[in-house]
Amino acid sequence: MSLAPRWILLPVLAAVAVLTGTMGALAGPGRPAGNRPSVYTIPGDAVFPEGIALDQRSKDFFVSSTTDGTIFKGNVDHAALAPFAAGGADGRTTAIGLKVDGRGRLFVAGGGTGRAFVLDTKDGRTLKILDSNPGRSPTFINDVTLAPGFAYFTDSMRPVILRAATSGDTVGDFELWLDLTGTPFVYRSGYNANGIASFDGGRLLVVVQYNTGKLFRIDTRTKAVSEIDLGGETVTNGDGLVAHGSRLYVVRNASVKQISEVKLLHGKREGRVGATITSDEFMFPTTAARDGERLLVVNSQFDKRDGGGTPVLPFTVAAVPLPRGVRGTCRGMRGGGSLSACRPSRCAPATAIAPRSSTSSARTTSTGA
Secondary structure, X not given: OOOOOHHHHHHHHHHHHHHHHHHHHHHOOOOOHHHOOOEEEEOOOOOOEEEEEEOOOOOEEEEEEXXXXXXXXXXXXXXXXXXXXXXXXXXXXXXXXXXXXXXXXXXXXOEOOOEEEEEEOOOOOEEEEEEOOOOOOOOOEEEEEEEOOEEEEEEOOOXXXXXXXXXXXXXXXXXXXXXXXXXXXXXOOOOOEEEEEEEHHHOEEEEEEOOOOEEEEEEOOOOOEEEOEOOOOOOOOEEEEEEEOOEEEEEEOOOOOEEEEEEEEOOOOEEEEEEEEEEOOOOOEEEEEEEOOEXXXXXXXXXXXXXXXXXXXXXXXXXXXXXXXXOOOEHHHHHHOOHHHOOHHHEOOEEEOOOOOOOOOEEEEEOOO
C-alpha cells in the first residue's frame, strides 16, 4: 500500500481536527449529544410538569410542577432531575412557563396566582415577585419569553401582554404593556394566549392562541398586532413555542400530541407548516427547550390529572431530534412568491429520516418545509 505524500495528509488532518472540534462545540459541555440520555426522569408521583428552561452555558435545565410550584433541576448529561426550589415558597403554589437568562435568573410564570417569580439559578432563592394585580378578573400567567432588556408574559384569561424590565442586576415590576382588546387577537372561551417567543433581537414576538390554533405577530416597537397567515392551516392546541432561526416549533397536546415546525416568512407575517415530530415518549407534551440539535420535551400527563386517571411514573422529559433530511418541495413558493400560492395539496410530501440514536423513537414527517 502506498502512502499519501505528507503535503496531502496535513490539510486532511487539519480539516478532521476542525470538524471534530466543531462537533464538540455543537454538543456543548459534557459528553457528546449522541451519548446523552433520551429520557430524563422527575421524582414524585403527582408532579404534572409544565415548563422547561435550559441554561445554554452550563447545560443545566429546570422543570416546573403545576401541582405545588416545585422547581426541579437537571443537567443534559444526567438522566435524573432533583428538587431545586420548594413549592409554596413566597406564594409560588404553582409554576407554568420558564425561561433562564444570562445573569443566572430563572423567570417563572405563576398561572392562576396572577404572579411571576424570579429565582436565583444557583440556590433557588426568590429574587423578585411580580404581581399583575388581577383583582377579581380571571387570570392565568402562562408563559414567558426574554428579549434584550425585557421579559414578556402571556395571560391566557385576560387579553393582555405583561412586561417587566430586566436590564442590569434588577428586575422591574410588572406593567400591563399591551391590551389586546380591539386587535386581531380576539379572546374566546377557554385558554387563549399561551406560548410566546421572541425574534429579531426582541423586535418581534410570536404568540400562539391555544383554542384557535392561530399565530400572532407583535411588533414591540409599535405594538402592532397581526395574525400570521398560515395558508389556511392552524396549530390547534399549540402550547409552548421554541424559536430557532426563522423556524418556530409549536408543541401541541390534547388530541394532537405532536410538535409542528412552522417556517416563518416575509418578516414573520406568513408561515408554512412543515415537518411534524411525534414520539412514543410523548404524553401530553406541553413545551420544549432546544439543546443543540435536540428538543427537550416536557410530558405533563395533564390528561391523567384532569381526567382523574393514574399517571405513568416517573414523569419525564423526552429528547427528540430536530427535523433533518429530505423535506418536501413546494411548487408554489418559487421566487419568494406569496404563501397564498402554496397550499398543502400542492406540496410534495416527504419523510425526514430521524438519526438513529438514543432518540430513535421519534418520528419526523414533512409536508414541505
